[in-house]
Amino acid sequence: MSIPNPSIYETLVGLTHDFDIEPRLAESWEFVEPNTWRFTLRQGVLFHDGTPFTAEAVAWTLARVAAAGGRTMKIGDDSVAIIDDFTVEVTPAEQNVLLPLQLTSPRDGSIMAPGTLNPEVRIGTGPFKEVEYVAGERHVVEAFADYWGTKAGLAKLTFRYMPDPTTRMLALQAGDVDIVFDVPRESASLLTGADGRRLVTSAVGAYHSLSFNIHGQAPYDLGQDPVIREAVSISIDREAIINGGWQGFAATNNTMVPEGVLRDAVSLVTGPVYDPERAAQILDDAGWVVGSGGTRAKDGRPLRLTMIVGYPSAEIHRPMPELVQAQLSEVGIELELVQTPDVGSYSARLTSLEGDLWAELGNQVDADPCYLPGALFYSPIEGASAEDNSYANAFAPGAEFDAYIDSCGTAASIEDAQIAAASAMRLLIDEQHIVIPIAGVIRLYGVADRVQGFEPHPVQFVERWEHVTVTGD
Amino acid sequence: MGRYLLRRLLYLAPVWLGVSIIAFGLANLAPGDPARLMLQNQLGLQPTPEEVARARDELGLDDPIIVRYARWLGSALTGDLGTSYRNGESVLGGLVERFPRTLQIAVLSMVFTVVFALPLGVVSAVHRNSPLDHMTRVLALLGAAIPSYVVAYVLILVFAVKLHLLPVAGRGSWQHLILPSVTLALAAMASMMRLTRSEMLDVLGQDYVRTSRAKGLSDRAVYLRHAFRNALIPVVTIAGLRFAGLLGGAVIVEMIFAWPGIGMFMLDAIFARDYPVIQGFVIFMGTVFILVNLVIDISYAWLDPRIRYAGT
Numbered sequence: 001m002s003i004p005n006p007s008i009y010e011t012l013v014g015l016t017h018d019f020d021i022e023p024r025l026a027e028s029w030e031f032v033e034p035n036t037w038r039f040t041l042r043q044g045v046l047f048h049d050g051t052p053f054t055a056e057a058v059a060w061t062l063a064r065v066a067a068a069g070g071r072t073m074k075i076g077d078d079s080v081a082i083i084d085d086f087t088v089e090v091t092p093a094e095q096n097v098l099l100p101l102q103l104t105s106p107r108d109g110s111i112m113a114p115g116t117l118n119p120e121v122r123i124g125t126g127p128f129k130e131v132e133y134v135a136g137e138r139h140v141v142e143a144f145a146d147y148w149g150t151k152a153g154l155a156k157l158t159f160r161y162m163p164d165p166t167t168r169m170l171a172l173q174a175g176d177v178d179i180v181f182d183v184p185r186e187s188a189s190l191l192t193g194a195d196g197r198r199l200v201t202s203a204v205g206a207y208h209s210l211s212f213n214i215h216g217q218a219p220y221d222l223g224q225d226p227v228i229r230e231a232v233s234i235s236i237d238r239e240a241i242i243n244g245g246w247q248g249f250a251a252t253n254n255t256m257v258p259e260g261v262l263r264d265a266v267s268l269v270t271g272p273v274y275d276p277e278r279a280a281q282i283l284d285d286a287g288w289v290v291g292s293g294g295t296r297a298k299d300g301r302p303l304r305l306t307m308i309v310g311y312p313s314a315e316i317h318r319p320m321p322e323l324v325q326a327q328l329s330e331v332g333i334e335l336e337l338v339q340t341p342d343v344g345s346y347s348a349r350l351t352s353l354e355g356d357l358w359a360e361l362g363n364q365v366d367a368d369p370c371y372l373p374g375a376l377f378y379s380p381i382e383g384a385s386a387e388d389n390s391y392a393n394a395f396a397p398g399a400e401f402d403a404y405i406d407s408c409g410t411a412a413s414i415e416d417a418q419i420a421a422a423s424a425m426r427l428l429i430d431e432q433h434i435v436i437p438i439a440g441v442i443r444l445y446g447v448a449d450r451v452q453g454f455e456p457h458p459v460q461f462v463e464r465w466e467h468v469t470v471t472g473d
Numbered sequence: 474m475g476r477y478l479l480r481r482l483l484y485l486a487p488v489w490l491g492v493s494i495i496a497f498g499l500a501n502l503a504p505g506d507p508a509r510l511m512l513q514n515q516l517g518l519q520p521t522p523e524e525v526a527r528a529r530d531e532l533g534l535d536d537p538i539i540v541r542y543a544r545w546l547g548s549a550l551t552g553d554l555g556t557s558y559r560n561g562e563s564v565l566g567g568l569v570e571r572f573p574r575t576l577q578i579a580v581l582s583m584v585f586t587v588v589f590a591l592p593l594g595v596v597s598a599v600h601r602n603s604p605l606d607h608m609t610r611v612l613a614l615l616g617a618a619i620p621s622y623v624v625a626y627v628l629i630l631v632f633a634v635k636l637h638l639l640p641v642a643g644r645g646s647w648q649h650l651i652l653p654s655v656t657l658a659l660a661a662m663a664s665m666m667r668l669t670r671s672e673m674l675d676v677l678g679q680d681y682v683r684t685s686r687a688k689g690l691s692d693r694a695v696y697l698r699h700a701f702r703n704a705l706i707p708v709v710t711i712a713g714l715r716f717a718g719l720l721g722g723a724v725i726v727e728m729i730f731a732w733p734g735i736g737m738f739m740l741d742a743i744f745a746r747d748y749p750v751i752q753g754f755v756i757f758m759g760t761v762f763i764l765v766n767l768v769i770d771i772s773y774a775w776l777d778p779r780i781r782y783a784g785t
Contacts, residue, residue, distance in 0.1 A: 068521070068523075068524055069521045069523045069524060071521065134733075135560065135562075136733045136737060136738075136741070137643070137644065137731075137733050138643075160643060160731070161731060161733075162642055162643075162731040163728050163731065163737075164642075164728050164729045164731070166626060166729075167629070167641060167642050167729050167730070167731060170626070170629050170630065170633065170634055170641050171641040171642060173634050174629075174633045174634045174637065174640075174641050175637075176633070176640055176641045176642075176643075342505070342743070342744045343505070343510065343513070343744070344503065344504055344505020344506075344510050344744070344745075344746050345503075345504050345505060347504075347505055347506070347509065347510075348504030348505050348506075349504070381522060384522040385522065385525075387506055387509060387525070388522035388525060
């Protein structure tokens, strides 16, 4: 199975468009000292097969998380206690004030009917129930008449798989489909002012960033030099990339974690400020002298970096790599671009640390402010393989950063956890220049004018469809 | 003929073995851990080391490559090509499900190709240097020069977006077959038309054609009964190989038209390092190529009775 479809499955705690949390299958929750979360479940909820939703389903769902090692929720084998049919207590193996935020994740938090993992028909409690799933072709769902909340506005909803973005655009233009996902940014202008269809955008829920390999061996060891990292970070004109390269269909951001997740703590991170003159000056001061070909060199070694582009695909980053290449050349830094054909090749290259700068697009999938920085930049796990530690081996700054992440789970409040996450990002971005946030990713959708009520969630994985209607049907 | 066929079929065994070794080796040499990629696909996030270790153990990926190859070969010999790492689907079942879809557009595209390219090639040769000849040669050049993805988008724009005659993409009705098949056919037509023309010109200059004319045979009889049939031998070879290639999946066309054929099946498997699917696909397509070549060889005897096979 892949990430559960949020039309079919629901979580205990919902994630709003503003990254707030709201009651979903849990009506309320409270923290019980020293380390227990008590959830009061919604009554009168039915699974699509007619069986009632009770605490047993929560225990079964969280047992799967425990079996997978507990993940960031830190769920252990004995963490869940059923108090009665509609009351569950969850005691993580370690203190975890972020549990309700993490339960918004559809990956681990989707409540399934007990014993129905990988069934022929997916059975959840959501506003739509599954009718047909054909891998690589379509997923058909229909309104669930006994849904506990707002009933779906559409009788039937078909998700079709069209891997080619141009085909998706043409299908919308032809009227074959009503909504297309992931409109290419270079095609977005075709939808502004178009007859019968429009461009709809989400808030920022993902990021484009560059990360420096700070632990590489020659020839990929230049990222160990903080002067070079700082020079690169302030040589990149992010506004030019967003407005010129992506025609404004991205947003300025100073961290990898969306502002909505970090809240007020986002102000702790200022982000790199474009200043090529200063970049040239600090490189001059460090002995990197411009040579006859325009590339700087020091002790006979040219200032030549390699950027690896390929996560989750090379296409998704265009034309950012070429623009960065041109901007760096202005200050005498030569940048070689390497595009990997797929994620497997990218991961293998990262494991062998063959590259200086790594371009990635990543998603926020829940309201946990500490998940992304912790997953990508925490120090290597002792005894784990090179592949398991690939991100840490390349990017991890060390003990100070780890301390911020460690403090997330034991924070006194969610606000304190947000401050800890922002502090970790400040260390990465402002102080050590390991990460260069390029832009916040705005999801672009092409929508037929006859579709109403579609307000895309910044996190695509939790998109819900019950409010969508189609006129003329 | 019977012994010839039997011998050719027996050749399948060593070819299968060779193909299986290459397929297994290439798949396993590709960078990327299939267990990790499988979990990333399932979870949407980085898996934990424990999850990766458990998945590698379950998939048997920690065994030496020779052991894995022997285990896989043993199963394959009994017709079991294993199950997909990604979704647990039977590889053979997946191939059997998707192959007919690709076969549909491949056959239809070959029908379009033969119906249009061969007559145009013959007419072009017979009326050499005529306006019709010039026109067909220009069309052939254009057909060869324009990439199939451009052709696909133009066809979609005209027939689906502007005229609303056909669906843009997907599968479900006979109308869905038309645009991908025509896209594939247009690329094939160019080369087939040029080849037919040049072979016809070559044959029309042969002594036996002049003799036929001297005997007073009509142009129609000379062109169709004598010249065309002899010109067909290399054309059939190229057409057969192209057809076999199409059966391997026209990946670009399948992707543009969201056609869930064997090409997309293989592409997804490569991206996911789904070794069982990659290996099963290569074995399957190796067999298809061998069988198509066999059919081509047999067709030679029908086209030219002078061609006989050892052992017949």
